[in-house]
Amino acid sequence: MEKNKIRRPMTFLRRISQILCFILIVFGAFLGIKKQNLSFLPFIEAPLEYKEQLKSEEKGAVILGPAYPQAFDTYLPVKSCRFLRQVGTFRACFMHFVSESISWLTPPRLLFSHILLFLILAVLLGRFWCGWVCPLGFIQDILNIIRKNFKLRRFFFSEKFKKTLRNLGYLLFISIIILSLLSAIPKLPWSVRKQVYLSVCQMCPVRFIFPYIGNWPIKHNFSPFGYGIFTMISIAFFLLLLVSFFIKRSWCRVCPSGLLLSFFNKGSFLAKRKEPLKCTRCGICVGVCPLDNKEVYLQKKKKNIDFASCIHCFRCIDFCPEKNCLKVYFLGKTLFRSKFKR
Amino acid sequence: MKEILERRYTLTPFKKEIKGLKDAFRRASLRNLDSMRKRGFRPKNISYYEEVILGEKRYEELKGFSGRIIGYFCTFIPQELIYAARAIPIRLCSGFYDTVLVCEEILAKDICPLVKSSFGFKISASSYFELCDAVILPTPCDPKKKLIEILSDYLPVWVLKIPQDKTSSSKEIWLEEIKSLKERIEDFTKTKLTRQRLEETIKLIHKRQTLFRQLYEIRRANPYLMGGRDFLLVIQTSFYDDIERWIDKTEELCKQLSKEKTHFKTDEKIKILVTGSPIIWPNFKLLNIIEDLGAEIVCDDLCSGTQSLYNLVEPDEPTTDVMLGAIADGYLLSSVCPCFIENNDRIDRVLNLIEEFRVGGVIYHSLRLCQLYEIESHRLRLILKEKKIPMLTIHTDYSQEDTEQIKTRVEAFLEMLKR
């Protein structure tokens, strides 16, 4: 009698959101959305001397290419990126923004509005983007769903390795900042600086995904990426992303964007709450968590269950069989609560 | 697969036929049923459960069953695995006093009555115990541990070692236990527990548990729709009954009750939460006293009651490993058995039940010689005292001799709550 009812409403909504965002971010231009028209923030342009130097580079360089379009320059804390050369509605990877602005030594007054938007969104929503918007997250989810349908075994990272990956994320984040600073030193010759310019994009696993699905016809050329070590790293990260076929959301554990947002998870206005008494400690929330986090399960003293590695997918709330035990709050209002499903 | 029992000495099992044991069980059951029938409103098809608990028909039915029957104790045993092997699980925990006396012929008096009562059934070769081809026993407490040893002379016994806590290392050990149990069942029944079968049985049991939760929610909305004893009766029939039939009947029951809801009013009965050691049919002495004195048992956290059907096995995906992991988690993590070193989960459960059911008072059933529960009652008592929730501890066993004393205590407790 209740077959038509959606059993997991949060997951259902999330999938819709992920599909829509994926289409908007990756294929947005195909839909005919004019980029410039939508931009409400000032466009940050590269200083003239850079433009000259960029133009003089060899053809086909994807990240440094001269045909770099005037993108919709709203830096949402999600990944869509300059690898989506011709399309893409948002060019929104905040790490890209950080790296590029440092390299260009962009004056702070130009950055202000971008940072403000980022802060507002991060404080409001925390890592909501990772679970609901991020196209990389979506790709990982899809990989996992394929495995699930083939009934292949799910694997887990050990707690220790999870920690190692998180530390790797910190390392990555810090090195991106350092490398960007390096690329901004005017005294260094351009041939050196261009090696480390936009190191975040050079190391990004997306290099092997978006050019193939987002650009048409495929114009990707590996040769300009001969910056050896970065290519090796990006291949490693791409493989890590593919691991999410067996281990859910494997890339998310390293992702520097997610790391940056995770600092806002605690205390963001989108919050999870738990009624400790109602929890029976059944452990279902651990089993369904894509990042197999134990925080929700373990917390039995406080109501606040926000923590850094949560991607706000709310699967725990979807699956929790205790009525009113877990809740999603937004700006102090309950959006959704766990309930017992028949 | 590791063998736990070495069985260096094989002894001839002690057996003794006791005449009239079946009649005695029937008499004890009918005594309870008579007391339960005094209640004003009872659901129509409760008579089905009454028949099942009397056991005669079901016994004959199981006797004719061609497959394997596997007995088990406690709430830790995953019935999914047994059903997946096309075998029937029967829970053997017993609350029958007469078999305690049988057992006392060979074991001392100062031993847990539950173990004695259950073992007494084996000695006297009666009841469901005789039909079992093998028994699965967990190790929550010392009497059960030693019961494993004694029973190994009688029939194949499989041990499931319960960890001392619920930390992640313990969870791993427990998962290994579950996996080796799976292998054992596969060996014994000569059936492979395939992924598909596991998925089916998990769904089957999930259906039973959700149905039970439905009934639980109906009672939460209006506890007076169904007496506490009737509720426990429904739960405890599920230990023996054919699972699909039980599901059908309980579905019917839920339908009946949800219709009834509209024209049944809440009155001024005192709401009681019963917690503590297991209360198993036909040892309903304490429950009979409470409800006969006009109070209502609205909820319980007994392992022979709500706990045995409440917890869900919810695998995220139908792959063998995830399903086995979910089974392991489902049976270990939400258990509130006092066998765990720190058992705050139980205190939380009790406090939550008090809040959700707006309980007036807590009655703690402390089975004599059930040390774990007896020790735990101390902290619970202090916590409840702090929260100003009255609690009465009743120390008793399976015999009827202290009925009057308990009645005085419970009655005084209820008089105290009435004010």
Added chain:
Amino acid sequence: MIVCGIDIGSVATKTVILKDRDIISKSLALTKASPKLAAEEALSKALRQINLSEKDISYIVSTGYGRRIIEFGDRTVTEITCCGRGATQIGSPLGKIQTIIDLGGQDSKVISLDEEGGILDFVMNDKCSAGTGRFLEVMASVLEERIGDLGEIALRSNNPVRINSTCTVFSESEVISLIAQGRNKEDIISGICASIAERIAGMITQVGKKESIFFCGGGARNRGIHRFLEDKLGVELYVPQEPEFVIALGASLIAIESLKKI
């Protein structure tokens, strides 16, 4: 308005008849084998004193372990509720009663009261008879003393023995062996009283309060237990004039209240 409270204990059956809250008659009969007969005897004895008949009594509340056996009662209430009610009525010079100790024939209980005299918590002895009047009775017969004298004898001792057994039957054999060892009778009796006091003190710990304690029941007449309890608890106990009638009085007061409700 004449009402009656009957407390059918295991040793004695007590009756109190009230007329508008004043006690006009009371009586005591030994329960022996038939609580029913004892109740009838006690009631008729009490009625005879004031030349009334059963018809004159408008409400009867029975309590005690035999409360359900009698046929002429209007309502049954447990002895714990009655005890609390009776004790608050009598009151105590030590201040508002917080804890009541009732040392009866078959069971002993400790009751903790709240501000309004309502029962907050109570503990009763286990199902065995250790720490009750019955225990004293058995010991008195072993030592060939009258039960009423035990208290006085106990106070004479300077060196009480320690009784280790908690069970009446085992204590009995322990006492016999102590006699055989040639121990002083006073010391043994004093040890018995001390062991009862110890049990009760343990129950008080469970209930948790120990200021302004009211000590009633037949056992309260035993000065030895009284003294030992005071020593153990470190506070003074108040024993009313007729400690064994407290419960019956409480029952009769409840009878008045029940009558008002009708």
